[in-house]
Amino acid sequence: MVGAGQLARMGWQAAISLDLGLICLGSTGDAAARAGAPLLEGSGRDAAAVAELAARCDVLTFEHELVDLAMLRGLQARGVPVRPSADVLALAVDKLHQRRTLSEITGVDVPAFAPVSEPSDIQTFAERHGWPLVLKARSGGYDGRGVWMCADAEEAMVALAESRAAGLELYVEQAVEIVAELAVLVARSPSGRLAVYPAVETFQVDGMCRWVVMPGRFGDRVAARAVELAGTLAERVGLEGLMAIELFLAPGERLLVNELALRTHNTGHLHTEASDTSQFEQHLRAVLDLPLGTTTPRTPAAAMVNVVGPPDGSDPASRLADALAVPGACVHLYGKAARPGRKLGHVTVCAATPEAALESAREAADRLERHE
Amino acid sequence: MVGAGQLARMGWQAAISLDLGLICLGSTGDAAARAGAPLLEGSGRDAAAVAELAARCDVLTFEHELVDLAMLRGLQARGVPVRPSADVLALAVDKLHQRRTLSEITGVDVPAFAPVSEPSDIQTFAERHGWPLVLKARSGGYDGRGVWMCADAEEAMVALAESRAAGLELYVEQAVEIVAELAVLVARSPSGRLAVYPAVETFQVDGMCRWVVMPGRFGDRVAARAVELAGTLAERVGLEGLMAIELFLAPGERLLVNELALRTHNTGHLHTEASDTSQFEQHLRAVLDLPLGTTTPRTPAAAMVNVVGPPDGSDPASRLADALAVPGACVHLYGKAARPGRKLGHVTVCAATPEAALESAREAADRLERHE
Numbered sequence: 133m134v135g136a137g138q139l140a141r142m143g144w145q146a147a148i149s150l151d152l153g154l155i156c157l158g159s160t161g162d163a164a165a166r167a168g169a170p171l172l173e174g175s176g177r178d179a180a181a182v183a184e185l186a187a188r189c190d191v192l193t194f195e196h197e198l199v200d201l202a203m204l205r206g207l208q209a210r211g212v213p214v215r216p217s218a219d220v221l222a223l224a225v226d227k228l229h230q231r232r233t234l235s236e237i238t239g240v241d242v243p244a245f246a247p248v249s250e251p252s253d254i255q256t257f258a259e260r261h262g263w264p265l266v267l268k269a270r271s272g273g274y275d276g277r278g279v280w281m282c283a284d285a286e287e288a289m290v291a292l293a294e295s296r297a298a299g300l301e302l303y304v305e306q307a308v309e310i311v312a313e314l315a316v317l318v319a320r321s322p323s324g325r326l327a328v329y330p331a332v333e334t335f336q337v338d339g340m341c342r343w344v345v346m347p348g349r350f351g352d353r354v355a356a357r358a359v360e361l362a363g364t365l366a367e368r369v370g371l372e373g374l375m376a377i378e379l380f381l382a383p384g385e386r387l388l389v390n391e392l393a394l395r396t397h398n399t400g401h402l403h404t405e406a407s408d409t410s411q412f413e414q415h416l417r418a419v420l421d422l423p424l425g426t427t428t429p430r431t432p433a434a435a436m437v438n439v440v441g442p443p444d445g446s447d448p449a450s451r452l453a454d455a456l457a458v459p460g461a462c463v464h465l466y467g468k469a470a471r472p473g474r475k476l477g478h479v480t481v482c483a484a485t486p487e488a489a490l491e492s493a494r495e496a497a498d499r500l501e502r503h504e
Numbered sequence: 505m506v507g508a509g510q511l512a513r514m515g516w517q518a519a520i521s522l523d524l525g526l527i528c529l530g531s532t533g534d535a536a537a538r539a540g541a542p543l544l545e546g547s548g549r550d551a552a553a554v555a556e557l558a559a560r561c562d563v564l565t566f567e568h569e570l571v572d573l574a575m576l577r578g579l580q581a582r583g584v585p586v587r588p589s590a591d592v593l594a595l596a597v598d599k600l601h602q603r604r605t606l607s608e609i610t611g612v613d614v615p616a617f618a619p620v621s622e623p624s625d626i627q628t629f630a631e632r633h634g635w636p637l638v639l640k641a642r643s644g645g646y647d648g649r650g651v652w653m654c655a656d657a658e659e660a661m662v663a664l665a666e667s668r669a670a671g672l673e674l675y676v677e678q679a680v681e682i683v684a685e686l687a688v689l690v691a692r693s694p695s696g697r698l699a700v701y702p703a704v705e706t707f708q709v710d711g712m713c714r715w716v717v718m719p720g721r722f723g724d725r726v727a728a729r730a731v732e733l734a735g736t737l738a739e740r741v742g743l744e745g746l747m748a749i750e751l752f753l754a755p756g757e758r759l760l761v762n763e764l765a766l767r768t769h770n771t772g773h774l775h776t777e778a779s780d781t782s783q784f785e786q787h788l789r790a791v792l793d794l795p796l797g798t799t800t801p802r803t804p805a806a807a808m809v810n811v812v813g814p815p816d817g818s819d820p821a822s823r824l825a826d827a828l829a830v831p832g833a834c835v836h837l838y839g840k841a842a843r844p845g846r847k848l849g850h851v852t853v854c855a856a857t858p859e860a861a862l863e864s865a866r867e868a869a870d871r872l873e874r875h876e
Contacts (some may be wrong), residue, residue, distance in 0.1 A: 151837035168540020423829035465523035
């Protein structure tokens with residue numbers, strides 16, 4: 133597995149249960165290494181390190197999208213099973229490419245978009261689709277980074293200057309009116325087995341996922357459409373592995389794809405407690421072409437709340453006991469150094485209703501972050 | 505943690521979630537070490553190794569009862585928190601002492617028993633309680649080892665000779681008519697917090713646990729009495745940590761204590777999937793005096809079936825894909841070398857009824873063991 137952060141750490145926990153020989157590419161201080169996962173020191177951008185990892189493994193897979201596609205194509209050409217394949221990973225590496233690909237699939241709706249190479253491209257787009265609009269970095273963005281919501285031309289020019297200074301290529305997107313945000317996880321194996329998790333409702337603050345509930349308030353019909361869409365997309369892109377699909381629900385039950393991630397995803401953490409198969413185990417099953425696990429929820433409802441480093445720089449782990457006192461709280465700490473705004477863990481609660489689950493999960497997360 | 509077998513391995517998985525610094529005392533080939541748990545090389549019988557482990561930890565706890573109580577008392581006298589304490593561990597180390605202690609607690613029923621120092625002790629006991637009777641080793645027995653069911657005096661003399669040749673001290677016990685076997689897990693923290701898991705029904709073959717279901721067929725009234733008994737026992741013995749209580753249900757709803765284990769236990773594996781708190785996390789919470797976790801089941805029913813090395817010596821792990829094809833099967837492999845009769849893993853299934861859960865869990869375990 134290229135990467136050794138918290139997703140690889142939880143992947144390692146899943147690998148232990150099946151006694152699978154996961155090796156992570158990263159640094160000794162990373163979350164997965166702290167969990168005892170076998171580590172190859174290095175970066176996913178380093179061709180020699182990735183080649184060495186591939187030589188030691190049966191299958192190469194990924195915890196993040198910071199990869200060199202040309203290098204991966206070279207490995208594939210030499211017969212290394214790269215899952216998902218470089219062509220599929222390209223969808224996550226270049227979001228403009230993702231938008232273009234998705235917009236060409238019948239039955240898949242995406243916000244209007246256009247490439248941006250000069251300021252007039254934004255103006256032209258705005259004349260057609262109006263303000264506000266969204267500028268997005270083609271690559272490298274996550275957790276709200278690389279996204280600029282622009283109310284007018286002046287804000288757009290500031291964002292453009294900022295992104296150019298950072299060396300980012302941009303595209304422009306329509307700001308869709310959002311009724312709710314959803315996410316669906318889908319696994320597909322090389323032999324074509326398919327498993328889709330139930331759709332969850334997600335809540336972002338400043339572009340970073342803050343909490344997730346299941347079932348969402350969007351109703352069974354929308355949930356079923358999201359699940360169907362996930363299956364279609366997995367087939368169409370030729371997924372081998374796990375894919376998270378973030379969706380916007382717009383007025384009139386319009387369902388638009390916001391973004392794909394070709395890996396385990398923050399919006400899928402609650403399946404660890406709420407389903408028979410965690411997304412981490414499912415990812416390993418999929419890339420190893422093992423049968424996929426059941427995705428039916430075990431519980432009527434569940435919620436997950438992220439634990440983020442508080443502004444005072446204190447470590448939520450120091451308040452673990454307070455959080456564990458919340459009934460039903462399943463706490464996950466990633467073993468990362470505390471910094472304000474950094475994702476350091478999450479709490480999942482299973483309950484009879486999404487409201488009850490969310491209330492308890494927020495209570496535990498608040499205690500870790502020491503919100504009063 | 506003294507010990508590094510599969511229980512420590514699953515303890516390590518739980519420690520990762522809470523980012524706790526678990527160190528196991530054992531060998532590099534042990535199950536916990538294979539899961540990446542930090543390891544101190546050595547044996548729980550080796551005073552120097554245990555002292556070194558204690559020096560590196562805030563709290564000393566245990567995965568097995570193969571410990572030197574005098575050494576532990578020495579550590580306690582020097583202020584090392586030993587949880588459970590040496591006095592409590594003594595109940596598991598010497599089963600005759602356990603029987604005597606339990607028989608002195610009001611409201612606790614145990615089979616009639618007597619120490620055996622010479623053959624006539626067995627004869628005297630048989631005259632009073634009849635045949636068959638059970639000879640048991642005072643210490644060192646597990647999974648059916650150290651237990652002899654004797655139909656008559658001749659069999660008893662053979663067992664006595666065998667056990668003496670092995671250097672074992674014995675006691676004799678009444679063979680109780682068993683309607684069902686139950687187990688209950690209870691956690692108690694140093695500050696007196698108490699959490700009891702629901703009673704499960706257990707099935708043994710040749711003295712080794714083969715499967716467990718929840719809820720059992722013994723009904724709510726018996727289940728409630730078992731839970732109450734577990735709480736009483738934890739308080740009375742002054743438990744700090746986790747204790748498993750194996751019980752016999754005899755005719756007339758008579759509930760007798762069969763055996764105590766002062767650690768996580770095979771009969772508690774299903775709580776990992778079926779409850780908000782696994783026994784492994786609960787054990788860590790208890791010995792660290794953290795709040796205890798919720799023990800309410802998340803699912804109507806669950807079953808756990810052990811995976812035992814088949815007679816042909818083949819490795820169940822080689823048939824993992826077959827087992828994962830069983831819907832709902834949560835497979836745990838321990839990463840141990842395959843040997844006939846050795847516990848190598850287990851499968852848990854959550855379902856609407858104990859029958860459905862058991863059927864699926866057995867199917868997956870059978871596939872791993874390659875039973876046709």
